Amino acid sequence: MDRHLAMMFFRLWTSRHKTILQCICYRPQWQGNDPIHFLHSNIDTLLLQHNCNHLIVVGDMNQHLVTRQFEDLLIEYGLNNPINFPTHISGSSLDPVITDLPEEVITCLPLGMFGSSDHSAVLTTISTTVVRNEATARVNWLWFRGDWDSL
Template sequence: MPTHRPSQEKLTLIPANARGLQTNIGDLAHSFIIPHNPDIIATVETFLNPTIPANFGHIQGYSRWHRRDRAYGTFGAIAVCFREGLAVEALEVEMDRHLEMMFFRLWKSRHKTILLCVCYRPQWQGNDPIHFFHSNIDTLLLQHNCNHLIVVGDMNQHLVARQFEDLLTEYGLNNNVNFPTHISGSSLDPVITDLPEDVITCLPLGMVGSLDHFAVLTTISTTVVRDEATARVNWLGLVEIGTA
Protein backbone atom coordinates (compact mmCIF):
# COMPACT_ATOMS: atom_id res chain seq x y z
CA MET A 1 0.00 0.00 0.00
CA PRO A 2 1.41 3.42 -0.93
CA THR A 3 1.99 6.15 1.61
CA HIS A 4 -1.39 7.75 2.25
CA ARG A 5 -1.95 11.37 1.34
CA PRO A 6 -4.49 13.33 3.41
CA SER A 7 -8.01 13.03 2.04
CA GLN A 8 -8.89 15.51 -0.70
CA GLU A 9 -12.32 16.94 -1.44
CA LYS A 10 -12.45 15.81 -5.05
CA LEU A 11 -10.79 13.52 -7.54
CA THR A 12 -10.46 14.63 -11.16
CA LEU A 13 -9.82 12.44 -14.19
CA ILE A 14 -9.39 13.19 -17.86
CA PRO A 15 -9.98 10.10 -20.01
CA ALA A 16 -9.00 10.73 -23.63
CA ASN A 17 -8.55 8.83 -26.87
CA ALA A 18 -5.12 10.11 -27.91
CA ARG A 19 -4.93 8.45 -31.34
CA GLY A 20 -1.16 8.51 -31.11
CA LEU A 21 0.39 9.80 -27.89
CA GLN A 22 3.73 10.57 -29.52
CA THR A 23 1.99 12.90 -31.96
CA ASN A 24 -0.53 14.46 -29.59
CA ILE A 25 1.11 14.59 -26.16
CA GLY A 26 1.92 18.29 -26.59
CA ASP A 27 -1.71 19.20 -27.23
CA LEU A 28 -2.84 16.89 -24.42
CA ALA A 29 -0.54 18.68 -21.97
CA HIS A 30 -1.16 22.28 -23.04
CA SER A 31 -4.89 22.08 -23.84
CA PHE A 32 -6.07 19.69 -21.13
CA ILE A 33 -3.59 18.89 -18.35
CA ILE A 34 -2.26 22.38 -17.63
CA PRO A 35 -5.67 24.16 -17.71
CA HIS A 36 -7.58 21.51 -15.72
CA ASN A 37 -4.84 20.14 -13.44
CA PRO A 38 -6.35 16.63 -13.18
CA ASP A 39 -5.32 13.97 -10.70
CA ILE A 40 -5.41 11.23 -13.34
CA ILE A 41 -4.88 11.22 -17.10
CA ALA A 42 -6.08 8.02 -18.78
CA THR A 43 -5.33 7.69 -22.49
CA VAL A 44 -6.20 4.94 -24.96
CA GLU A 45 -5.11 4.33 -28.54
CA THR A 46 -1.66 5.60 -27.64
CA PHE A 47 -0.08 3.57 -30.46
CA LEU A 48 2.92 3.04 -28.16
CA ASN A 49 4.94 -0.17 -28.33
CA PRO A 50 7.85 -1.65 -26.36
CA THR A 51 10.41 0.20 -28.51
CA ILE A 52 9.29 3.52 -26.98
CA PRO A 53 11.38 4.37 -23.85
CA ALA A 54 9.69 3.98 -20.47
CA ASN A 55 10.33 7.64 -19.65
CA PHE A 56 8.62 8.90 -22.81
CA GLY A 57 6.37 11.91 -22.34
CA HIS A 58 6.95 12.44 -18.63
CA ILE A 59 4.89 15.42 -17.43
CA GLN A 60 6.22 17.50 -14.54
CA GLY A 61 4.27 16.87 -11.35
CA TYR A 62 3.00 13.48 -12.51
CA SER A 63 4.18 9.89 -12.40
CA ARG A 64 5.70 8.23 -15.41
CA TRP A 65 3.11 6.72 -17.72
CA HIS A 66 1.86 3.30 -16.66
CA ARG A 67 1.58 1.59 -20.03
CA ARG A 68 -0.01 -1.44 -21.60
CA ASP A 69 1.58 -1.43 -25.04
CA ARG A 70 0.62 -3.62 -27.91
CA ALA A 71 3.30 -6.21 -28.46
CA TYR A 72 1.67 -7.15 -31.77
CA GLY A 73 0.27 -5.15 -34.66
CA THR A 74 -0.25 -1.40 -34.49
CA PHE A 75 -2.63 1.12 -32.94
CA GLY A 76 -4.44 0.46 -29.65
CA ALA A 77 -2.60 0.47 -26.29
CA ILE A 78 -3.18 2.33 -22.99
CA ALA A 79 -1.18 4.80 -20.90
CA VAL A 80 -2.17 6.28 -17.52
CA CYS A 81 -0.38 8.74 -15.25
CA PHE A 82 -1.15 10.13 -11.79
CA ARG A 83 -0.43 13.30 -9.92
CA GLU A 84 2.59 12.90 -7.65
CA GLY A 85 1.49 12.10 -4.11
CA LEU A 86 -1.82 10.54 -5.13
CA ALA A 87 -2.36 7.32 -3.19
CA VAL A 88 -2.54 4.74 -5.97
CA GLU A 89 -1.37 1.21 -6.64
CA ALA A 90 -1.04 -0.46 -10.05
CA LEU A 91 -2.62 -3.91 -10.00
CA GLU A 92 -1.56 -7.01 -11.89
CA VAL A 93 -4.74 -8.60 -13.25
CA GLU A 94 -4.63 -11.79 -15.29
CA MET A 95 -6.50 -11.57 -18.59
CA ASP A 96 -6.28 -12.76 -22.17
CA ARG A 97 -3.51 -11.08 -24.12
CA HIS A 98 -5.83 -9.40 -26.63
CA LEU A 99 -7.79 -7.55 -23.93
CA GLU A 100 -6.62 -3.97 -23.43
CA MET A 101 -7.31 -3.03 -19.81
CA MET A 102 -5.34 -1.66 -16.87
CA PHE A 103 -6.41 -1.72 -13.22
CA PHE A 104 -5.46 0.52 -10.30
CA ARG A 105 -6.49 0.88 -6.67
CA LEU A 106 -7.05 4.45 -5.46
CA TRP A 107 -7.32 5.54 -1.84
CA LYS A 108 -9.90 8.35 -1.49
CA SER A 109 -9.56 8.22 2.30
CA ARG A 110 -7.61 6.07 4.73
CA HIS A 111 -10.15 3.25 4.64
CA LYS A 112 -12.07 3.79 1.37
CA THR A 113 -10.74 2.60 -1.96
CA ILE A 114 -11.77 2.75 -5.61
CA LEU A 115 -10.97 0.19 -8.29
CA LEU A 116 -10.11 2.09 -11.47
CA CYS A 117 -10.13 0.31 -14.83
CA VAL A 118 -8.96 1.94 -18.05
CA CYS A 119 -10.27 0.00 -21.04
CA TYR A 120 -9.96 0.13 -24.81
CA ARG A 121 -12.35 -2.07 -26.78
CA PRO A 122 -11.56 -1.97 -30.50
CA GLN A 123 -14.52 -2.17 -32.84
CA TRP A 124 -13.51 -5.65 -34.01
CA GLN A 125 -13.25 -7.17 -30.55
CA GLY A 126 -16.85 -8.19 -29.96
CA ASN A 127 -18.12 -8.91 -26.43
CA ASP A 128 -14.87 -10.14 -24.88
CA PRO A 129 -14.20 -7.10 -22.64
CA ILE A 130 -17.80 -7.00 -21.44
CA HIS A 131 -17.70 -10.73 -20.76
CA PHE A 132 -14.51 -10.16 -18.73
CA PHE A 133 -16.31 -7.57 -16.60
CA HIS A 134 -19.28 -9.89 -16.11
CA SER A 135 -16.97 -12.65 -14.91
CA ASN A 136 -14.54 -10.62 -12.82
CA ILE A 137 -16.00 -7.39 -11.38
CA ASP A 138 -16.98 -8.82 -8.01
CA THR A 139 -13.89 -11.00 -7.75
CA LEU A 140 -11.61 -7.99 -8.35
CA LEU A 141 -13.46 -5.78 -5.87
CA LEU A 142 -13.20 -8.45 -3.20
CA GLN A 143 -9.64 -9.49 -3.99
CA HIS A 144 -8.32 -5.93 -3.81
CA ASN A 145 -10.64 -4.79 -1.01
CA CYS A 146 -12.17 -1.97 -3.06
CA ASN A 147 -15.38 -0.18 -2.14
CA HIS A 148 -16.28 1.31 -5.50
CA LEU A 149 -15.61 0.89 -9.22
CA ILE A 150 -14.80 3.33 -12.05
CA VAL A 151 -14.30 2.23 -15.66
CA VAL A 152 -13.15 4.76 -18.27
CA GLY A 153 -11.85 4.55 -21.82
CA ASP A 154 -13.08 4.00 -25.36
CA MET A 155 -15.46 1.04 -25.46
CA ASN A 156 -17.25 1.62 -28.79
CA GLN A 157 -20.30 0.45 -26.86
CA HIS A 158 -22.73 1.39 -29.63
CA LEU A 159 -21.64 -1.80 -31.40
CA VAL A 160 -22.48 -4.00 -28.40
CA ALA A 161 -25.31 -1.88 -27.02
CA ARG A 162 -27.48 -4.66 -25.61
CA GLN A 163 -24.62 -6.41 -23.82
CA PHE A 164 -23.35 -3.06 -22.52
CA GLU A 165 -26.74 -2.11 -21.09
CA ASP A 166 -27.15 -5.59 -19.59
CA LEU A 167 -23.81 -5.16 -17.80
CA LEU A 168 -24.88 -1.83 -16.31
CA THR A 169 -28.28 -3.16 -15.25
CA GLU A 170 -27.07 -6.41 -13.70
CA TYR A 171 -24.31 -4.77 -11.67
CA GLY A 172 -26.11 -1.56 -10.70
CA LEU A 173 -23.71 0.64 -12.66
CA ASN A 174 -24.24 4.02 -14.33
CA ASN A 175 -22.68 5.50 -17.44
CA ASN A 176 -22.23 9.11 -16.40
CA VAL A 177 -21.48 10.36 -19.92
CA ASN A 178 -24.76 11.49 -21.51
CA PHE A 179 -23.30 13.51 -24.38
CA PRO A 180 -21.51 12.72 -27.66
CA THR A 181 -17.79 11.98 -27.35
CA HIS A 182 -17.15 11.48 -31.06
CA ILE A 183 -17.38 13.84 -33.99
CA SER A 184 -20.01 11.52 -35.51
CA GLY A 185 -22.39 12.37 -32.67
CA SER A 186 -21.98 8.97 -30.99
CA SER A 187 -21.02 8.47 -27.35
CA LEU A 188 -18.13 5.99 -27.35
CA ASP A 189 -16.16 6.92 -24.23
CA PRO A 190 -18.13 6.06 -21.09
CA VAL A 191 -17.41 6.80 -17.45
CA ILE A 192 -18.95 3.82 -15.67
CA THR A 193 -19.33 3.80 -11.89
CA ASP A 194 -21.28 2.38 -9.00
CA LEU A 195 -20.96 5.72 -7.21
CA PRO A 196 -24.07 7.81 -6.45
CA GLU A 197 -24.88 9.94 -9.48
CA ASP A 198 -24.91 13.13 -7.41
CA VAL A 199 -21.18 12.91 -6.58
CA ILE A 200 -19.83 12.62 -10.13
CA THR A 201 -19.84 15.15 -12.94
CA CYS A 202 -18.71 14.57 -16.53
CA LEU A 203 -18.17 17.42 -18.99
CA PRO A 204 -17.00 17.32 -22.62
CA LEU A 205 -13.71 18.98 -23.44
CA GLY A 206 -12.18 19.52 -26.87
CA MET A 207 -10.60 17.00 -29.20
CA VAL A 208 -7.03 15.87 -28.56
CA GLY A 209 -5.08 17.06 -31.58
CA SER A 210 -7.12 17.34 -34.76
CA LEU A 211 -8.81 14.01 -34.20
CA ASP A 212 -12.32 12.68 -33.72
CA HIS A 213 -12.76 11.95 -29.99
CA PHE A 214 -13.54 14.48 -27.26
CA ALA A 215 -11.78 14.21 -23.92
CA VAL A 216 -14.02 14.02 -20.83
CA LEU A 217 -13.42 15.98 -17.63
CA THR A 218 -14.64 13.81 -14.76
CA THR A 219 -14.93 15.18 -11.21
CA ILE A 220 -15.80 13.04 -8.18
CA SER A 221 -16.71 14.72 -4.89
CA THR A 222 -14.97 12.36 -2.51
CA THR A 223 -16.13 14.08 0.68
CA VAL A 224 -19.78 13.25 0.02
CA VAL A 225 -19.49 9.69 -1.23
CA ARG A 226 -22.01 7.84 0.87
CA ASP A 227 -20.58 5.49 3.44
CA GLU A 228 -23.63 3.33 4.00
CA ALA A 229 -23.43 -0.13 2.45
CA THR A 230 -25.26 -0.60 -0.84
CA ALA A 231 -26.64 -3.91 -2.00
CA ARG A 232 -24.51 -5.60 -4.63
CA VAL A 233 -24.96 -9.07 -6.00
CA ASN A 234 -21.96 -11.27 -6.61
CA TRP A 235 -23.20 -13.08 -9.70
CA LEU A 236 -20.51 -15.73 -9.48
CA GLY A 237 -21.11 -16.79 -5.90
CA LEU A 238 -24.68 -15.48 -5.58
CA VAL A 239 -23.84 -13.80 -2.28
CA GLU A 240 -24.63 -10.23 -1.31
CA ILE A 241 -21.75 -8.03 -0.23
CA GLY A 242 -21.48 -4.43 0.96
CA THR A 243 -19.61 -1.89 -1.18
CA ALA A 244 -19.83 1.33 0.73
Protein backbone atom coordinates (compact mmCIF):
# COMPACT_ATOMS: atom_id res chain seq x y z
CA MET A 1 0.00 0.00 0.00
CA ASP A 2 1.31 3.46 -0.87
CA ARG A 3 2.46 5.52 2.11
CA HIS A 4 0.16 8.44 1.25
CA LEU A 5 -2.99 6.32 1.71
CA ALA A 6 -4.64 6.73 5.10
CA MET A 7 -6.03 3.22 5.68
CA MET A 8 -6.00 0.74 8.52
CA PHE A 9 -7.13 -2.88 8.24
CA PHE A 10 -8.51 -5.12 10.98
CA ARG A 11 -9.75 -8.70 10.96
CA LEU A 12 -12.92 -9.23 13.00
CA TRP A 13 -14.00 -12.72 14.10
CA THR A 14 -17.69 -13.55 14.34
CA SER A 15 -19.58 -16.73 15.11
CA ARG A 16 -18.84 -19.98 13.34
CA HIS A 17 -15.34 -18.78 12.44
CA LYS A 18 -16.57 -16.22 9.91
CA THR A 19 -14.24 -13.26 9.54
CA ILE A 20 -14.76 -9.70 8.36
CA LEU A 21 -11.99 -7.53 6.94
CA GLN A 22 -12.59 -4.01 8.21
CA CYS A 23 -10.95 -1.09 6.46
CA ILE A 24 -10.95 2.33 8.05
CA CYS A 25 -10.20 4.87 5.36
CA TYR A 26 -9.71 8.60 5.07
CA ARG A 27 -9.71 10.00 1.55
CA PRO A 28 -8.83 13.70 1.66
CA GLN A 29 -10.42 15.88 -1.01
CA TRP A 30 -7.04 16.51 -2.68
CA GLN A 31 -6.15 12.83 -3.00
CA GLY A 32 -8.12 11.93 -6.09
CA ASN A 33 -9.28 8.34 -6.53
CA ASP A 34 -6.09 6.61 -5.23
CA PRO A 35 -7.74 5.01 -2.15
CA ILE A 36 -10.71 3.77 -4.17
CA HIS A 37 -8.38 2.50 -6.89
CA PHE A 38 -6.32 0.68 -4.23
CA LEU A 39 -9.46 -1.00 -2.84
CA HIS A 40 -10.72 -1.79 -6.32
CA SER A 41 -7.42 -3.44 -7.26
CA ASN A 42 -6.76 -5.26 -3.98
CA ILE A 43 -10.04 -6.34 -2.33
CA ASP A 44 -9.82 -9.94 -3.52
CA THR A 45 -6.15 -10.24 -2.59
CA LEU A 46 -6.72 -8.75 0.88
CA LEU A 47 -9.70 -11.03 1.58
CA LEU A 48 -7.72 -14.11 0.54
CA GLN A 49 -4.50 -13.06 2.26
CA HIS A 50 -6.28 -12.55 5.58
CA ASN A 51 -8.72 -15.44 5.12
CA CYS A 52 -11.79 -13.19 5.42
CA ASN A 53 -15.33 -13.96 4.30
CA HIS A 54 -16.71 -10.41 4.24
CA LEU A 55 -15.65 -6.78 3.88
CA ILE A 56 -16.67 -3.54 5.54
CA VAL A 57 -15.10 -0.17 4.69
CA VAL A 58 -15.86 2.87 6.85
CA GLY A 59 -14.53 6.39 7.03
CA ASP A 60 -14.50 9.83 5.49
CA MET A 61 -14.30 8.96 1.80
CA ASN A 62 -15.52 12.25 0.28
CA GLN A 63 -16.99 10.00 -2.40
CA HIS A 64 -19.02 12.82 -3.94
CA LEU A 65 -15.78 13.97 -5.63
CA VAL A 66 -15.10 10.55 -7.22
CA THR A 67 -18.68 9.37 -7.71
CA ARG A 68 -18.08 7.25 -10.80
CA GLN A 69 -15.11 5.31 -9.34
CA PHE A 70 -16.98 4.87 -6.06
CA GLU A 71 -20.10 3.50 -7.77
CA ASP A 72 -17.97 1.23 -10.00
CA LEU A 73 -16.39 -0.24 -6.85
CA LEU A 74 -19.80 -0.92 -5.32
CA ILE A 75 -21.21 -2.50 -8.48
CA GLU A 76 -18.20 -4.64 -9.37
CA TYR A 77 -17.86 -6.15 -5.89
CA GLY A 78 -21.57 -6.32 -5.01
CA LEU A 79 -21.18 -3.88 -2.13
CA ASN A 80 -23.89 -1.72 -0.62
CA ASN A 81 -23.96 1.43 1.49
CA PRO A 82 -26.60 1.29 4.24
CA ILE A 83 -26.11 4.99 5.11
CA ASN A 84 -29.35 6.72 4.13
CA PHE A 85 -28.93 9.90 6.17
CA PRO A 86 -26.64 12.97 5.99
CA THR A 87 -23.27 12.55 7.68
CA HIS A 88 -22.00 16.08 7.04
CA ILE A 89 -23.18 19.48 8.20
CA SER A 90 -23.83 20.40 4.53
CA GLY A 91 -26.54 17.72 4.35
CA SER A 92 -24.36 15.42 2.24
CA SER A 93 -23.41 11.86 3.05
CA LEU A 94 -19.59 11.80 2.97
CA ASP A 95 -19.00 8.89 5.35
CA PRO A 96 -20.22 5.65 3.77
CA VAL A 97 -20.23 2.20 5.27
CA ILE A 98 -19.64 -0.06 2.30
CA THR A 99 -20.00 -3.78 2.81
CA ASP A 100 -20.97 -7.09 1.30
CA LEU A 101 -22.84 -8.09 4.46
CA PRO A 102 -26.60 -8.68 4.02
CA GLU A 103 -28.77 -5.65 4.73
CA GLU A 104 -30.56 -7.39 7.63
CA VAL A 105 -27.24 -7.91 9.46
CA ILE A 106 -25.97 -4.31 9.51
CA THR A 107 -27.54 -1.19 11.05
CA CYS A 108 -26.22 2.37 10.84
CA LEU A 109 -27.44 5.24 13.00
CA PRO A 110 -26.32 8.90 13.17
CA LEU A 111 -24.98 9.99 16.56
CA GLY A 112 -24.73 13.71 15.78
CA MET A 113 -21.82 16.15 15.60
CA PHE A 114 -19.02 15.88 18.13
CA GLY A 115 -16.56 18.56 19.14
CA SER A 116 -15.45 20.80 16.30
CA SER A 117 -16.04 18.19 13.57
CA ASP A 118 -18.40 19.01 10.74
CA HIS A 119 -19.18 15.30 10.34
CA SER A 120 -21.76 13.29 12.23
CA ALA A 121 -20.50 10.19 14.01
CA VAL A 122 -22.03 6.98 12.70
CA LEU A 123 -22.80 3.99 14.92
CA THR A 124 -22.55 0.79 12.88
CA THR A 125 -23.84 -2.42 14.44
CA ILE A 126 -23.24 -5.85 12.95
CA SER A 127 -25.64 -8.53 14.23
CA THR A 128 -23.99 -11.89 14.57
CA THR A 129 -25.29 -15.07 16.07
CA VAL A 130 -23.52 -16.41 19.08
CA VAL A 131 -22.42 -20.01 18.90
CA ARG A 132 -23.22 -21.75 22.16
CA ASN A 133 -22.17 -25.20 23.20
CA GLU A 134 -24.84 -27.58 24.40
CA ALA A 135 -25.24 -27.66 28.16
CA THR A 136 -23.31 -30.47 29.82
CA ALA A 137 -24.40 -32.01 33.12
CA ARG A 138 -21.54 -32.48 35.56
CA VAL A 139 -20.93 -33.06 39.25
CA ASN A 140 -19.04 -30.45 41.25
CA TRP A 141 -17.54 -32.01 44.36
CA LEU A 142 -17.26 -29.66 47.33
CA TRP A 143 -14.17 -31.20 48.89
CA PHE A 144 -13.99 -28.70 51.73
CA ARG A 145 -17.44 -29.94 52.99
CA GLY A 146 -16.40 -33.58 53.09
CA ASP A 147 -16.51 -35.44 56.44
CA TRP A 148 -12.85 -36.46 56.24
CA ASP A 149 -12.66 -37.62 59.88
CA SER A 150 -15.44 -40.21 59.40
CA LEU A 151 -13.92 -41.39 56.18
